[in-house]
Amino acid sequence: MARTLTRTASKSPSATARLLCLVNRHQPVGRRADWDGASYISRCEHCQAPIFRLKKGKWRRDRRRRGGQDRL
Numbered sequence: 750m751a752r753t754l755t756r757t758a759s760k761s762p763s764a765t766a767r768l769l770c771l772v773n774r775h776q777p778v779g780r781r782a783d784w785d786g787a788s789y790i791s792r793c794e795h796c797q798a799p800i801f802r803l804k805k806g807k808w809r810r811d812r813r814r815r816g817g818q819d820r821l
């Protein structure tokens with residue numbers, strides 16, 4: 750029982766990704782982005798939140814847009 754649980758937890762790659770999402774570090778779906786005239790925008794691969802590119806490699810939650818699950 751315990752062995753199975755441990756194995757499942759450590760084998761899940763999205764566990765780390767979700768942690769990153771919690772600290773506002775997201776990754777765009779398929780590493781693609783759209784230019785909206787002010788910044789690059791996309792959607793988080795892990796939590797589906799609307800995100801924008803702060804700078805290269807750094808994506809933040811886009812609070813200007815509503816992503817459906819915005820509880821912050």
Ligand SMILES: [Zn+2]
Pocket residue numbers: 769770774775776793794795796797798
């Ligand atoms: Zn995310």
